[in-house]
Amino acid sequence: MIKTSLTLLLTLVFLSASAGLNLSAVQAANTDNAAAPTLYAQLGGEAAVDAAVDRFYAKVLADARVKDFFEGVDMVRQSAMQKEFLTFAFGGPVTYSGQDMRSAHAHLVEEKGLSDMHFDAIVEHLGATLREMGVEENLIAQVAAVAESVREPVLNR
Ligand code: HEM
Numbered sequence: 189m190i191k192t193s194l195t196l197l198l199t200l201v202f203l204s205a206s207a208g209l210n211l212s213a214v215q216a217a218n219t220d221n222a223a224a225p226t227l228y229a230q231l232g233g234e235a236a237v238d239a240a241v242d243r244f245y246a247k248v249l250a251d252a253r254v255k256d257f258f259e260g261v262d263m264v265r266q267s268a269m270q271k272e273f274l275t276f277a278f279g280g281p282v283t284y285s286g287q288d289m290r291s292a293h294a295h296l297v298e299e300k301g302l303s304d305m306h307f308d309a310i311v312e313h314l315g316a317t318l319r320e321m322g323v324e325e326n327l328i329a330q331v332a333a334v335a336e337s338v339r340e341p342v343l344n345r
Pocket residue numbers: 254257258261262266269270273285286287288292293296302306307308310335336338342
């Protein structure tokens with residue numbers, strides 16, 4: 189898929205530049221049709237990303253498996269960071285300004301036992317958010333693969 193390739197490519201560029209991550213899980217990105225519109229554009233740009241972030245955090249904060257991790261967290265900043273992240277994941281025009289994934293989550297592993305089951309829940313909510321917004325399953329699978337590529341640093345392994 190044209191938009192899949194471009195979105196994945198831009199996601200990889202973001203992750204490489206911003207987080208110094210191991211991207212072996214998603215190195216199959218193909219670079220043809222680079223002129224295709226981004227998913228960010230196809231979804232409706234900033235308004236769509238705002239909606240996705242709202243929808244995503246509504247799910248996360250309602251989920252007993254993971255909501256305690258966000259207790260005391262500045263959700264205004266958190267939403268801004270996640271919005272930046274998703275904008276990049278959708279191929280949009282923004283520079284991620286947050287911490288790398290290991291630094292951002294290491295204290296959660298140390299102090300709150302962040303583990304695979306919590307990571308799985310977040311990936312589930314990300315997929316459900318995209319699905320509700322009408323994103324095709326093939327692309328959701330690609331985004332899930334990108335999420336998998338940050339599992340090890342997020343869990344500080
Ligand atoms: C695909 C996996 C994930 C991605 C891409 C991601 C992305 C991010 C980003 C961009 C930030 C902001 C970093 C900053 O403040 O500079 C962040 C912080 C945070 N993340 Fe994640 N995250 C992921 C997984 C998780 C999981 C599994 C949990 C817990 C269930 C979690 C909980 C948090 C919390 C609580 C913070 C705020 C930490 C603090 O401010 O003290 N994240 N994450």
